Amino acid sequence: MIDHVSFAYKKQHPIINNMSIELFSEDFTAIVGANGTGKTTLGKLMTGILKPEKGSVIIDGLDSSKISLGAIGKKAGYLFQNPERQIFAPNVYEELSFPLEVKGMKKEEIERKVNESLTIFQLTHLSKVFPFTLSQGEKQRLALAAILINEPKFLILDEPTTGLDIERKNTLSTILGRLKEKGIGIVMISHDGAFIGKHATRIIELAGGEVIGDNKKCLGSKSKTDHCA
Numbered sequence: 001m002i003d004h005v006s007f008a009y010k011k012q013h014p015i016i017n018n019m020s021i022e023l024f025s026e027d028f029t030a031i032v033g034a035n036g037t038g039k040t041t042l043g044k045l046m047t048g049i050l051k052p053e054k055g056s057v058i059i060d061g062l063d064s065s066k067i068s069l070g071a072i073g074k075k076a077g078y079l080f081q082n083p084e085r086q087i088f089a090p091n092v093y094e095e096l097s098f099p100l101e102v103k104g105m106k107k108e109e110i111e112r113k114v115n116e117s118l119t120i121f122q123l124t125h126l127s128k129v130f131p132f133t134l135s136q137g138e139k140q141r142l143a144l145a146a147i148l149i150n151e152p153k154f155l156i157l158d159e160p161t162t163g164l165d166i167e168r169k170n171t172l173s174t175i176l177g178r179l180k181e182k183g184i185g186i187v188m189i190s191h192d193g194a195f196i197g198k199h200a201t202r203i204i205e206l207a208g209g210e211v212i213g214d215n216k217k218c219l220g221s222k223s224k225t226d227h228c229a
């Protein structure tokens with residue numbers, strides 16, 4: 001939950017201005033708005049990568065300013081606009097097994113989970129490959145797999161369809177559909193109207209550091225706010 005949050009990179013230029021949004025895990029929420037309106041900034045606030053200057057971000061009951069990024073990662077996963085930024089292991093298999101080793105999981109259990117994940121994300125044939133040599137779509141599937149191995153309750157995706165061909169978009173659609181069925185809340189920042197149209201149950205539009213449209217709020221609210229037609 002975004003509770004009266006304000007954020008600026010430079011003092012004179014607030015990017016997020018006293019914004020409040022309550023997210024629900026049953027939704028596929030799309031966040032839309034022009035370039036530079038603060039969508040990525042909001043996504044980073046939602047997952048604790050950035051901390052609010054004013055207000056608070058509450059993730060599954062916990063204040064993002066008071067818990068570690070590791071603890072947040074178990075509740076909300078964030079897929080970067082450029083997935084390369086979150087890949088670091090020497091091969092695909094270890095990218096997925098490492099977080100489980102850190103958790104202290106048993107070797108057999110790790111193998112089972114990683115192999116299952118490799119199958120779901122169509123990466124089994126690439127398990128020994130150096131991640132940086134993967135294609136854009138493969139890197140994205142690996143980054144998503146690595147986030148989901150933590151079993152977060154929420155997934156926040158920043159422009160996940162950019163650079164994907166039709167077939168890869170369809171693969172992503174199938175994966176997200178499955179996650180939705182599992183009850184994982186999805187928040188997707190995107191300019192891809194067709195993809196949003198296919199999946200989103202809620203669309204939040206940002207401009208000038210504020211929410212200027214939110215169909216869920218309009219559907220649910222008794223007293224209509226300005227942007228509810």
Ligand SMILES: Nc1ncnc2c1ncn2[C@@H]1O[C@H](COP(=O)(O)OP(=O)(O)OP(=O)(O)O)[C@@H](O)[C@H]1O
Pocket residue numbers: 009010015033034035036037038039040041042
């Ligand atoms: N690290 C940073 N330091 C300073 N300014 C930044 C930083 N990151 C983003 N900004 C500025 O904050 C504003 C919002 O950026 P943000 O990346 O959140 O926009 P966006 O809505 O995601 O845009 P896009 O659709 O192009 O991805 C922009 O004016 C950007 O230049």
Ligand SMILES: [Mg+2]
Pocket residue numbers: 039040041081158
């Ligand atoms: Mg962005």
